[in-house]
Amino acid sequence: MSEVKTKAKQARTAAAVLNRLSTDQKNKALQSMADGLRNHKDEIIDANREDLERGQAQGTSPSLLDRLALNPQRIDAIAEGLEQIISLPDPVGDVLDSFERPNGLQITKIRVPLGVIGIIYEARPNVTVDAAGLCLKAGNAVVLRGGSSALSSNRKIVEVLHSALALSDIPPDAVQLIESADRSSVDEMLKLNGLLDVIIPRGGQSLIRNVVENATVPVIETGAGICHTYVDQTARPEMAEAIAINAKAQRPSVCNSMETLLVNSGFAAKHLERLAEQIRSAGVEIRGCANTLHILPWASPADEQDFATEYNDYILNVKLVDTLDEAMAHIDRFGTRHSECIVTESTPNAERFLQEVDAAAVYHNASTRFTDGFEFGFGAEIGISTQKLHARGPMGLPALTSTKYIIHGNGQIRG
Amino acid sequence: MSEVKTKAKQARTAAAVLNRLSTDQKNKALQSMADGLRNHKDEIIDANREDLERGQAQGTSPSLLDRLALNPQRIDAIAEGLEQIISLPDPVGDVLDSFERPNGLQITKIRVPLGVIGIIYEARPNVTVDAAGLCLKAGNAVVLRGGSSALSSNRKIVEVLHSALALSDIPPDAVQLIESADRSSVDEMLKLNGLLDVIIPRGGQSLIRNVVENATVPVIETGAGICHTYVDQTARPEMAEAIAINAKAQRPSVCNSMETLLVNSGFAAKHLERLAEQIRSAGVEIRGCANTLHILPWASPADEQDFATEYNDYILNVKLVDTLDEAMAHIDRFGTRHSECIVTESTPNAERFLQEVDAAAVYHNASTRFTDGFEFGFGAEIGISTQKLHARGPMGLPALTSTKYIIHGNGQIRG
Numbered sequence: 132m133s134e135v136k137t138k139a140k141q142a143r144t145a146a147a148v149l150n151r152l153s154t155d156q157k158n159k160a161l162q163s164m165a166d167g168l169r170n171h172k173d174e175i176i177d178a179n180r181e182d183l184e185r186g187q188a189q190g191t192s193p194s195l196l197d198r199l200a201l202n203p204q205r206i207d208a209i210a211e212g213l214e215q216i217i218s219l220p221d222p223v224g225d226v227l228d229s230f231e232r233p234n235g236l237q238i239t240k241i242r243v244p245l246g247v248i249g250i251i252y253e254a255r256p257n258v259t260v261d262a263a264g265l266c267l268k269a270g271n272a273v274v275l276r277g278g279s280s281a282l283s284s285n286r287k288i289v290e291v292l293h294s295a296l297a298l299s300d301i302p303p304d305a306v307q308l309i310e311s312a313d314r315s316s317v318d319e320m321l322k323l324n325g326l327l328d329v330i331i332p333r334g335g336q337s338l339i340r341n342v343v344e345n346a347t348v349p350v351i352e353t354g355a356g357i358c359h360t361y362v363d364q365t366a367r368p369e370m371a372e373a374i375a376i377n378a379k380a381q382r383p384s385v386c387n388s389m390e391t392l393l394v395n396s397g398f399a400a401k402h403l404e405r406l407a408e409q410i411r412s413a414g415v416e417i418r419g420c421a422n423t424l425h426i427l428p429w430a431s432p433a434d435e436q437d438f439a440t441e442y443n444d445y446i447l448n449v450k451l452v453d454t455l456d457e458a459m460a461h462i463d464r465f466g467t468r469h470s471e472c473i474v475t476e477s478t479p480n481a482e483r484f485l486q487e488v489d490a491a492a493v494y495h496n497a498s499t500r501f502t503d504g505f506e507f508g509f510g511a512e513i514g515i516s517t518q519k520l521h522a523r524g525p526m527g528l529p530a531l532t533s534t535k536y537i538i539h540g541n542g543q544i545r546g
Numbered sequence: 547m548s549e550v551k552t553k554a555k556q557a558r559t560a561a562a563v564l565n566r567l568s569t570d571q572k573n574k575a576l577q578s579m580a581d582g583l584r585n586h587k588d589e590i591i592d593a594n595r596e597d598l599e600r601g602q603a604q605g606t607s608p609s610l611l612d613r614l615a616l617n618p619q620r621i622d623a624i625a626e627g628l629e630q631i632i633s634l635p636d637p638v639g640d641v642l643d644s645f646e647r648p649n650g651l652q653i654t655k656i657r658v659p660l661g662v663i664g665i666i667y668e669a670r671p672n673v674t675v676d677a678a679g680l681c682l683k684a685g686n687a688v689v690l691r692g693g694s695s696a697l698s699s700n701r702k703i704v705e706v707l708h709s710a711l712a713l714s715d716i717p718p719d720a721v722q723l724i725e726s727a728d729r730s731s732v733d734e735m736l737k738l739n740g741l742l743d744v745i746i747p748r749g750g751q752s753l754i755r756n757v758v759e760n761a762t763v764p765v766i767e768t769g770a771g772i773c774h775t776y777v778d779q780t781a782r783p784e785m786a787e788a789i790a791i792n793a794k795a796q797r798p799s800v801c802n803s804m805e806t807l808l809v810n811s812g813f814a815a816k817h818l819e820r821l822a823e824q825i826r827s828a829g830v831e832i833r834g835c836a837n838t839l840h841i842l843p844w845a846s847p848a849d850e851q852d853f854a855t856e857y858n859d860y861i862l863n864v865k866l867v868d869t870l871d872e873a874m875a876h877i878d879r880f881g882t883r884h885s886e887c888i889v890t891e892s893t894p895n896a897e898r899f900l901q902e903v904d905a906a907a908v909y910h911n912a913s914t915r916f917t918d919g920f921e922f923g924f925g926a927e928i929g930i931s932t933q934k935l936h937a938r939g940p941m942g943l944p945a946l947t948s949t950k951y952i953i954h955g956n957g958q959i960r961g
Contacts, residue, residue: 151902232923236912245934328934347759349935370957377959485952487566497651497955506960508647519660519743519948520764521936533934537900540912542785544792545921
């Protein structure tokens, strides 16, 4: 049997045990995992050095090496992340509904673990720990398939997690690491219906595309974000400026950052020049539509392809629109239904925007950068769902559960 | 552009309008649809006759012709189904959560329509109306791809629904019927990411398999049911008998009927002979494991293949087990995680079974036949989900919705 199938089967067997763990047992294991990471810091850093050296030899980009790199502070932060998960409420067993039917059947709907979750991700070794911790707290086994560039780090980390699980009387099989660097191991995971209950891809667009297009296992799609901010005619200029700069430049590499600023032409006539200067001085390159270029002759032109691009970089498209409807039509055409914002002092316009724009999160007078499990107060996040099924927007622990109907009868049969 | 893509795009445009309809507008349209069906009964029956004659000429099986056939009573029942949907609460706009963050952001999670739902089904023309009605009430547009054997009926029905929608000032494009009989129209629907938000297959196993294996659009899997009833040592014999006969023979063709009866060997020694005779006299063929055949020499032998088969017929496997664990292991191996039952007077055994068996619905002392939207009191049902994502078990209107976070700020930016 292949590595992937063997490990998924082991995870499935472990899942039946995890399903029944008490919150206390799971929390003890999470603490033991955090302690283990701190206690084996040196070994983890040694393993990570192997990955970094291999990466350097292979000419890996500095930004990728940075994401891959571990140091004592980063390991402490990862361990603290596990401790934060301890403090979160355990969703398993929550009663979501309970009712009696006229025939006396007592029906209760409760939260149960999903079962076995597959995570396919890239170079960040912190995802290995985060995902294992979140899945464990929600009672799930996990099959991790990280990027081959982080294999030595991930192996050592999972070794530490396995010892912690064993110490806590939880089957170490609950956390599985696929070590095969071969792409076929990903392809195999995508088709493991019956062994994996869901796959969550975490990474760049091509990774996510591959999973969505080829998986027969249900997928929760995460991550792609072409987010817009629409500055309406009545927007307060200083608020528009603060929100636009924050949404674009506070951390451009993430999915909830802004890619296109839509500006009402009435507002633009008075305020665009100053607004754009402020954005430019935050280090952002501006690409504008034809009307924008009349006001900002120094900007470069933006074409359709630009409006359809998630830059994840210090680049911003600016487009003038005459009406709220035109702004919403642009968002409908180019948005990825992630996070969209209107800056306005008009309550009717705000309400129409919030109601009609189809996205996981819609904002009135606040930066799209808030679409995040921590910022929403969920205490953790397994990703931001950009699909409409199961979970939408930032996913906390409840997104890692399913439900089950428990029915108590006293001999009822159907007539 | 292909028929499928053209109609899906029209549905998507209509969905933006449906999203904003009031409950009252939707209910008026549903009433107008019901009235239309009653007023055009004769034309619908004429169209249906074409389908039936073509089916007969092609040698279609009598059971399939029966599912396809419409008569005045059936059309009345279909119209009443729409009127039942009117009486259901509208899930759109429901506030699921609402909280304020320390920075003053007001976050509200509301129910919104999914958008455009694809339904792929077989010969039953009633599904055309049910699905259109349920999707409309939850604010969704629908793309219907019914079996080609029902095409004349579906065409006439959708014509009636379109007139009713137009009368109610709702874009008729909200209900689309794919008329191409070509399998490639199904294949095309399965890949329409960005135009369809979800596909729900309704039909036999091969239809569902095809959808699950080939769709890149998210799917809600429905329908496959290998359901078990476990009769524990302490079960009351007359209750076990009533539940077993009901679960198997009240309507064997449906997914929540029983395929395998697991009997504790202690119970079997005393009561199996009589229990099996009763089941047999309900017209059921019994296939037994080796130990069963010692007690029921008249039964035929059951093999592994039988335990893995959804008969949907008057055939029942019987297997003796020595323990609750053995019963649960059998269910884990052969069950499709649909509906599972334990008949017992032992509370600890019942609790273990309800807790540990992984299925959409788990029963103590009641027939698995109750897994149904109407029996659960949901008032309607778009199907029974056998997957763990999004919805599990009978799906009412809320399963046809997604959620959205609406965030009100006053200039907040992320630090």
